[in-house]
Amino acid sequence: MRNRTLLKLLAAGMFIAFAFAGLWLLFLGFEIGDVYPPFSSHRSELDGTQVLYEALERLPEVSVGRHYGPANRIERAVETTVLVAGLSALDWYLGDEKEMTRLLRLADDGARLVVCLDSAAPLVSLLEATSRERKQKKEEKPKQPAGEKIFDVVLRAEEKQAAETVSDASTGRTVVRPAQLILQDEQDPLPARLPASGSVSLDPKGKAWKTVYARQGRPAVIRRTQGTGEVVLLADSYLITNRAMWEARYPQFLTWLVGARRRVLFYERHLGVAEDPGVASLLRKYQLHGVLAALVIVMLLFVWRNSVPLLPAPRSAADTRPLEIRDRGSSLTALVARTLAPSELLDVCLGEWKKSEKPGAQLVDQAERLAHERRDVVEAYRQIVAIVRKGVRS
Numbered sequence: 001m002r003n004r005t006l007l008k009l010l011a012a013g014m015f016i017a018f019a020f021a022g023l024w025l026l027f028l029g030f031e032i033g034d035v036y037p038p039f040s041s042h043r044s045e046l047d048g049t050q051v052l053y054e055a056l057e058r059l060p061e062v063s064v065g066r067h068y069g070p071a072n073r074i075e076r077a078v079e080t081t082v083l084v085a086g087l088s089a090l091d092w093y094l095g096d097e098k099e100m101t102r103l104l105r106l107a108d109d110g111a112r113l114v115v116c117l118d119s120a121a122p123l124v125s126l127l128e129a130t131s132r133e134r135k136q137k138k139e140e141k142p143k144q145p146a147g148e149k150i151f152d153v154v155l156r157a158e159e160k161q162a163a164e165t166v167s168d169a170s171t172g173r174t175v176v177r178p179a180q181l182i183l184q185d186e187q188d189p190l191p192a193r194l195p196a197s198g199s200v201s202l203d204p205k206g207k208a209w210k211t212v213y214a215r216q217g218r219p220a221v222i223r224r225t226q227g228t229g230e231v232v233l234l235a236d237s238y239l240i241t242n243r244a245m246w247e248a249r250y251p252q253f254l255t256w257l258v259g260a261r262r263r264v265l266f267y268e269r270h271l272g273v274a275e276d277p278g279v280a281s282l283l284r285k286y287q288l289h290g291v292l293a294a295l296v297i298v299m300l301l302f303v304w305r306n307s308v309p310l311l312p313a314p315r316s317a318a319d320t321r322p323l324e325i326r327d328r329g330s331s332l333t334a335l336v337a338r339t340l341a342p343s344e345l346l347d348v349c350l351g352e353w354k355k356s357e358k359p360g361a362q363l364v365d366q367a368e369r370l371a372h373e374r375r376d377v378v379e380a381y382r383q384i385v386a387i388v389r390k391g392v393r394s
Contacts, residue, residue, distance in 0.1 A: 006137050021255070039086025039118065039237055040273055041066055041266040046243040049085050049266065052254070055245075056264050063263045068273055071102035074265060078110035081261040084270065086118045086237050091270055092147035099269070102148040110225030112259040116237035117155070118197025152206040153233060156218070158199040181213035188212075191250050196220065197238035232257065256316060291327075346371040346380060353388075363388065 036042040041053040057064045067074055067082075082103065087095075107113040148154050181194040194213060201218035204211075212232075213221035220235045238244055239253065258264055283292055340348060350367060353359070359367075367384045372373065 002117050036273060037271045039116075039241070040268055041085075042251055042268075042273070046241065046246070049237075049240055050240050051242045051245040052240050053266060056258070057246070061262060062258075065263070065265050067265045067267050068269055070269065071099060071106060071267070072239065074106060074111075076263065078260055080106070080263045080265055081114060081258050082106055082265050082267050083240075083258075084113070084115045084267045085240055087147075087270060088118045089155060092117065093145040095146045095270070097146045097150060100120075100146055103267070104150055104226065104231070104340055107229035107231050110228040112230050112261055112280075113226070114232045114234070114257055115151075116234040116240060117200065119200035119236040151231070151233065152204065153209070153222070153338055154203040154205065155235075156201045156203050158201065179215045181215050184211045184214050188256055189252060191252055194239065194250060194253060195244075195248050196236070197278040198236035200235050202233060202235050230259070278389045303341075345377060346384075359388070 030373075036048070038045075038047040039049055041049045044050045054062060056062050071082075074080065103113055103115075129198055145155075172391060179196050181196050183190055183192050183194075187308065190212070196215050201215065201220060202222055206224070208221075208224040209222045210224060211219040211222050213219075221232070223230060223232045225231075239250070242259070283289065336345075350364075350371060353367075354364060366387050370380050370383050370387070373380075
């Protein structure tokens with residue numbers, strides 16, 4: 001029996017330890033941020049944007065936040081910069097046109113919309129090849145990509161990452177290095193060169209687009225006026241990632257990218273970090289913590305009531321003890337013993353005697369005096385009975 005109890009305690013302890021370790025690892029993952037997708041402002045890995053978010057958060061004149069819902073729920077668009085980081089080629093080709101239209105309407109209302117693509121060149125090439133194959137077979141009319149339809153920009157995939165050949169003045173040798181982004185629009189105080197990453201370029205079709213940076217003559221950063229706001233499109237999200245903040249940060253470019261807005265929103269719905277309001281969200285929103293605590297207490301009371309009954313347990317079939325059968329007098333005696341205290345017994349008896357027999361006042365006074373003077377209940381009862389009998393005979 002003792003060994004079985006020890007085994008149960010050991011199993012319970014191991015279960016609690018494993019549960020605690022699992023919860024600790026879960027919360028640790030959320031604290032570090034590696035459970036969030038790339039380009040998320042919650043992610044602290046090199047491919048996240050948490051460093052930029054926290055840097056903007058330290059500026060006293062800038063309000064920083066995250067948005068997980070649809071774009072039409074964003075308020076105060078006039079003073080807001082909406083940053084869409086890591087928009088994949090799959091979202092560009094097959095994304096939600098209605099949501100992209102909502103984002104563009106924010107720029108119409110005065111917001112600065114910054115869209116940074118995730119330059120996954122193999123995926124772009126695959127989607128382009130699929131579109132060309134459908135067009136050649138004439139099986140169905142090729143659908144125009146959602147991003148191309150909304151922004152009037154075509155993504156072009158390079159065969160390999162672009163590189164440029166330069167001569168080293170100190171050694172006189174020719175050096176091949178990754179191509180850099182060259183400033184094209186000198187109206188803004190921006191760095192003349194920026195590091196380039198990825199192998200996707202932009203091909204704007206509309207005349208309203210202006211090239212800010214280009215890589216080997218191909219636009220990589222473009223912008224245009226949209227309504228009362230502005231749209232900025234980057235071919236790659238590298239310059240806003242944690243890796244760029246560590247390897248080569250350019251504050252002038254980041255300041256220009258955010259613009260002169262007092263509010264910056266990191267839009268993360270396209271990354272899968274969406275807000276799905278449920279019961280817990282409503283409880284937090286309307287501060288119903290007390291109601292929840294009351295429900296928990298009621299539930300615990302209900303469980304306690306059903307697990308510990310107030311009535312005595314019924315006799316089991318294994319209990320073979322004989323039942324005690326009592327007559328009327330013994331049952332009455334047991335009932336009186338349960339309900340009356342010994343100190344109250346004489347007073348109750350005298351009260352019932354006076355109601356039923358209606359004795360004389362002198363006899364009642366003698367009986368009451370004996371009941372209060374005698375501490376021994378049995379002796380006082382006997383003397384009262386003797387006085388009553390004597391009074392009855394006389």
